[in-house]
Amino acid sequence: MDRKKKILIVDDEKGFTSMLQLNLEAMGVYEVRVENKSERALQAALQFQPDIILLDVIMPNMEGPDVANEIKNNQLLKGTPIIFLTATITIDEMEAHNGRIGGHPFVAKPGSLSDLLESIRRNLLTAY
Amino acid sequence: MAFLLSNGKELLMETAIDFGQPLSVLIVEDNNIDRRILESMLKERSDYTGLLKATDTLEKTLHLMDEYEFDVVILDLNLPDSHGEETLLKLTKKNPKVAVVVNTGAYEDRLGLRTLSIGAQDFLVKGKYTAYLLNKVIHYAVERKRFEMELKQAYDKLKETQTQLIHAEKMKVIGALASGVAHEVKNPLATILYGVTYLNETLANGDEKVKTVLYNIKDASNRADRIVTDLLDFARLRQLNKEKQSINHVIEKTLSLIKHELDQKHILVKKNLGADLPMLEIDLHKIEQVLVNIMLNSIHAMKHSGELMLTSEVITLSESIEEIPTLHRLHFTPGQRVVSVSVEDAGSGIPPLALEKIFEPFYTTRRADGGIGLGLCVSRNIMDIHQGSISISNREVRGAIAKLHFKI
Numbered sequence: 001m002d003r004k005k006k007i008l009i010v011d012d013e014k015g016f017t018s019m020l021q022l023n024l025e026a027m028g029v030y031e032v033r034v035e036n037k038s039e040r041a042l043q044a045a046l047q048f049q050p051d052i053i054l055l056d057v058i059m060p061n062m063e064g065p066d067v068a069n070e071i072k073n074n075q076l077l078k079g080t081p082i083i084f085l086t087a088t089i090t091i092d093e094m095e096a097h098n099g100r101i102g103g104h105p106f107v108a109k110p111g112s113l114s115d116l117l118e119s120i121r122r123n124l125l126t127a128y
Numbered sequence: 129m130a131f132l133l134s135n136g137k138e139l140l141m142e143t144a145i146d147f148g149q150p151l152s153v154l155i156v157e158d159n160n161i162d163r164r165i166l167e168s169m170l171k172e173r174s175d176y177t178g179l180l181k182a183t184d185t186l187e188k189t190l191h192l193m194d195e196y197e198f199d200v201v202i203l204d205l206n207l208p209d210s211h212g213e214e215t216l217l218k219l220t221k222k223n224p225k226v227a228v229v230v231n232t233g234a235y236e237d238r239l240g241l242r243t244l245s246i247g248a249q250d251f252l253v254k255g256k257y258t259a260y261l262l263n264k265v266i267h268y269a270v271e272r273k274r275f276e277m278e279l280k281q282a283y284d285k286l287k288e289t290q291t292q293l294i295h296a297e298k299m300k301v302i303g304a305l306a307s308g309v310a311h312e313v314k315n316p317l318a319t320i321l322y323g324v325t326y327l328n329e330t331l332a333n334g335d336e337k338v339k340t341v342l343y344n345i346k347d348a349s350n351r352a353d354r355i356v357t358d359l360l361d362f363a364r365l366r367q368l369n370k371e372k373q374s375i376n377h378v379i380e381k382t383l384s385l386i387k388h389e390l391d392q393k394h395i396l397v398k399k400n401l402g403a404d405l406p407m408l409e410i411d412l413h414k415i416e417q418v419l420v421n422i423m424l425n426s427i428h429a430m431k432h433s434g435e436l437m438l439t440s441e442v443i444t445l446s447e448s449i450e451e452i453p454t455l456h457r458l459h460f461t462p463g464q465r466v467v468s469v470s471v472e473d474a475g476s477g478i479p480p481l482a483l484e485k486i487f488e489p490f491y492t493t494r495r496a497d498g499g500i501g502l503g504l505c506v507s508r509n510i511m512d513i514h515q516g517s518i519s520i521s522n523r524e525v526r527g528a529i530a531k532l533h534f535k536i
Contacts, residue, residue, distance in 0.1 A: 023329075087311050111318075
């Protein structure tokens with residue numbers, strides 16, 4: 001059996017990350033780690049070596065696109081797919097941008113779990 | 129100098145001021161002698177008066193004004209079919225652009241003065257003027273009227289600009305507010321919805337009551353999300369994805385989107401779509417959204433069955449651009465050719481109080497049915513960023529009419 005895919009969630013909303021972790025772990029195929037402080041995201045990613053990162057856009061201290069840059073510029077992590085999670089963009093806008101911010105796909109918050117799972121699945125596929 | 133001569137008046141007429149273009153003049157006077165005096169004074173110099181017509185009733189005057197374009201009307205206020213200030217008011221209402229010089233009877237200086245405050249440019253007192261004075265007065269009156277019209281135009285333009293600026297500023301504030309609110313509300317909503325999703329999977333295995341509770345939480349959260357999303361949509365003037373489109377094609381697409389609602393209420397659609405309309409540079413999805421909004425409003429206004437009339441045509445805007453609401457008037461120029469789309473229903477119409485507020489955010493008459501009151505607001509914004517216009521009014525007989533205007 002394949003090993004569980006590792007998902008790192010970086011989002012300052014503790015309630016949200018906890019609910020998302022519960023849902024993803026309930027699938028039985030993902031190992032999930034949460035980091036609520038965006039400035040620690042790089043360190044968390046280096047330790048956890050995720051297969052994919054779910055990244056909030058607006059966070060205190062360090063915003064999502066800056067975290068994405070750090071990860072992209074890191075030799076060990078640069079190939080790791082990132083999906084942005086954002087509460088300030090509507091589904092309409094997401095479609096207008098062809099589902100991408102700065103080259104990364106994104107998913108609207110709140111959105112359905114199935115849409116998020118589909119995006120994770122698709123991005124894991126293209127990463128390997 | 130002219131006045132050194134004993135026959136000063138004659139000299140003034142001979143050598144006097146070059147008034148430029150001859151004027152077209154209408155004399156309205158029911159006293160034959162007075163009329164003839166005026167005519168002869170005006171005919172004295174052919175380069176002062178071009179077209180000259182005379183009549184003796186208000187009714188004939190209004191007809192003549194339809195037929196000819198006069199620069200100035202010399203008006204006796206007391207006619208067989210109209211008296212006093214009323215005569216002046218009716219005349220200026222007929223054509224606000226024409227200069228009026230009131231010809232009052234002797235000892236009627238007070239009345240003459242009063243007419244200046246209700247639209248006359250000047251007044252003459254019968255028997256107290258010369259040909260030179262008469263010609264001078266009417267030329268000055270025309271000039272004053274021209275300045276007045278220019279001033280009025282500048283004022284109207286200023287008013288329109290001010291209305292637009294206030295609107296733009298309002299939108300900026302709402303935009304900033306909406307983004308802030310969206311972020312703060314959508315995050316907790318995401319927590320609730322993912323929580324419900326998890327509980328649905330793990331708890332709901334048999335207990336119907338738990339399922340109902342979870343369903344209601346989810347439903348309420350989705351509704352709150354929709355409100356915030358609509359607010360975002362409303363507030364953001366997003367980039368348009370403009371492409372050349374046939375407006376008739378957009379109308380047909382919209383009809384297919386609302387087919388369910390049309391069938392459900394047995395609404396009959398009548399189309400009068402112009403052939404060979406020019407293609408428009410528009411964002412298909414956004415204009416579709418506008419049409420869906422106004423058509424759904426029409427459908428809601430009709431109880432069961434009814435007729436939805438759709439028209440598309442090219443029209444030429446009037447000189448005053450009164451077809452366009454003030455807010456959007458700056459987008460257009462007088463006499464411009466535009467594509468006009470109208471949606472008419474035979475529904476209940478719109479109460480006058482509602483008509484004033486119809487485009488205001490969160491104004492709805494259907495809150496009980498889940499209306500949020502952003503549909504027409506969003507529609508107006510969309511038309512605004514297309515440099516077009518939207519207006520809604522009641523039809524003369526029954527129901528309402530929504531009109532969109534697009535630049536060609």
